[in-house]
Amino acid sequence: MTPSPTSLTALSSWQALVSHSGEIRQRSLRDLFSEDPSRAERMTVEGAGLILDYSKNLVTEKTLSLLLEMATQCRLFDRIDSMFRGEMINRTEHRSVLHVALRMPKGESLVVKGVDVVREVHEVLDRMGSFATRVREGSWKGATGKTIKNVINIGIGGSDLGPVMAYEALRSYSDRDRVFRFVSNIDGTDFVEATRDLDPEETLFIISSKTFTTLETMTNARTARAWLLARLSSEESVRHHFVAVSTNAPEVQKFGIDTHNMFGFWDWVGGRYSMDSAIGLSTMIAIGPDRFQEMLEGFHAMDEHFHKSPFERNLPVLMGLLVVWYTNFLGSQTIAVLPYDQYLKRFPAYLQQLTMESNGKHVRTDGSPVETTTGPIYWGEPGTNGQHSFYQLLHQGTRLIPIDFIGFANSRNPLGHHHDILMANLFAQGEALAFGKTAEEVRASGVPEFQVPHRTFEGNRPSNTILGQELSPRTLGALVALYEHSVFTQGTLWGIDSFDQWGVELGKVMAVRIIEELSGQSPKGPPHDSGTAALIRRYRDMRRE
Ligand code: F6P
Numbered sequence: 001m002t003p004s005p006t007s008l009t010a011l012s013s014w015q016a017l018v019s020h021s022g023e024i025r026q027r028s029l030r031d032l033f034s035e036d037p038s039r040a041e042r043m044t045v046e047g048a049g050l051i052l053d054y055s056k057n058l059v060t061e062k063t064l065s066l067l068l069e070m071a072t073q074c075r076l077f078d079r080i081d082s083m084f085r086g087e088m089i090n091r092t093e094h095r096s097v098l099h100v101a102l103r104m105p106k107g108e109s110l111v112v113k114g115v116d117v118v119r120e121v122h123e124v125l126d127r128m129g130s131f132a133t134r135v136r137e138g139s140w141k142g143a144t145g146k147t148i149k150n151v152i153n154i155g156i157g158g159s160d161l162g163p164v165m166a167y168e169a170l171r172s173y174s175d176r177d178r179v180f181r182f183v184s185n186i187d188g189t190d191f192v193e194a195t196r197d198l199d200p201e202e203t204l205f206i207i208s209s210k211t212f213t214t215l216e217t218m219t220n221a222r223t224a225r226a227w228l229l230a231r232l233s234s235e236e237s238v239r240h241h242f243v244a245v246s247t248n249a250p251e252v253q254k255f256g257i258d259t260h261n262m263f264g265f266w267d268w269v270g271g272r273y274s275m276d277s278a279i280g281l282s283t284m285i286a287i288g289p290d291r292f293q294e295m296l297e298g299f300h301a302m303d304e305h306f307h308k309s310p311f312e313r314n315l316p317v318l319m320g321l322l323v324v325w326y327t328n329f330l331g332s333q334t335i336a337v338l339p340y341d342q343y344l345k346r347f348p349a350y351l352q353q354l355t356m357e358s359n360g361k362h363v364r365t366d367g368s369p370v371e372t373t374t375g376p377i378y379w380g381e382p383g384t385n386g387q388h389s390f391y392q393l394l395h396q397g398t399r400l401i402p403i404d405f406i407g408f409a410n411s412r413n414p415l416g417h418h419h420d421i422l423m424a425n426l427f428a429q430g431e432a433l434a435f436g437k438t439a440e441e442v443r444a445s446g447v448p449e450f451q452v453p454h455r456t457f458e459g460n461r462p463s464n465t466i467l468g469q470e471l472s473p474r475t476l477g478a479l480v481a482l483y484e485h486s487v488f489t490q491g492t493l494w495g496i497d498s499f500d501q502w503g504v505e506l507g508k509v510m511a512v513r514i515i516e517e518l519s520g521q522s523p524k525g526p527p528h529d530s531g532t533a534a535l536i537r538r539y540r541d542m543r544r545e
Pocket of ligand 1: 156157159208211212271357
């Protein structure tokens, strides 16, 4: 039987935080900063090459000490340690959760159920390295002897979002002589647009799917095979143009991919935690095995920091606790992630799966209902574009939206003053949101009276600032691990299983049933509601063929 998680709301720290939140609502960041000139210094921590300034949050020393006490009362350290030891903490799926083993250095060992998982990880990394090198050097040829110029990853969810995000983030390190594309959507447009200008003889498909049964991926993979065979009629050519990344060798073989060209991983790697496993094969081909290794080192440095640093200086723990603070005590519903780096344009989308598939849960590990609101909605866009779009609501809207700003001291593309202007905007936004502009200040600047309320900024809008040297493979690894472990911290406090995703199942099953109906088969199972039945009828009437 699964032991009941700690009752969060019964904890003394919870009760204290409830009453403390009333005090904090009366405080302003203006006052907190003017009362304590060393606030920013005290509330800045460093780990794995990243700096987190959390001073512009609606917290005092008392808030922090109560949050840290709550983490201790929820036995956060034991849970972290259990994960690192490979215990079966994903209880609903009876699995260990060992993405941290994916980035342990060669030579270290972690034995789970009698198997040294680190050794297995490095065997796969070595095979990936040889394959990636062959593609990069041009010695892996297509069936007609042509060099592979195009690499297309077909996958969805964790088998797509991580690879796309990492490719975009590390594009400046990538092999510019090759085209990298990503097909995920079942919408045929995705495949057609990704392949329309490519020569099948020069194209390699990586079919990435943990289960190798996902409807979208398998449909796209079959379409890819047909596209290839329309040019290269021999089935034999498939093995030159398709490789697989999966945990399911029998299905890979059934599809017709030589299992020598399959790169495996394990059930203890969750899809959304897999971009540094073999699912990162496209990343490795793009940036090369050495850079990929640097990315793993970045992940590992943050893992070590999370496992070994005291909570009060622990970046993921502090970020996770702040999310719980805003979500449960100050009533915020969302977190905005705003990277001031164009290369991170897909980072918010990547985080949406990581955070919301992990912590969008309504029951605890023992099946009992959660006691509090859980996973907030994550969203975002790169700065400065967002400033000319939704920042109005951040500055003057009626909602509390905590923000993570992300920026780097150095640009990968130094161009005149661009980078200073970019970063000035990041710093200005954090400052304006926190301190605003009072009516008196507005008046003093000569604004006509009728405009004063419109041009007043109440401030007190919280943000974190995450700062790194530059967006390198190492920094990216550390940044992703930072969010992975922040999610884990949040999930631990809420007592939920952050590693299952049962909530995606129902829609999948219902879609399969409706697919049959759309293709003319008579409905099976219970009747649809009248609205859905009418939509299906209308769609069939409107469809051209
Ligand atoms: O539908 C959700 C999900 O199961 C994700 O958790 C996963 O990342 C994605 O589908 C893809 O799964 P697979 O890698 O097995 O194709």
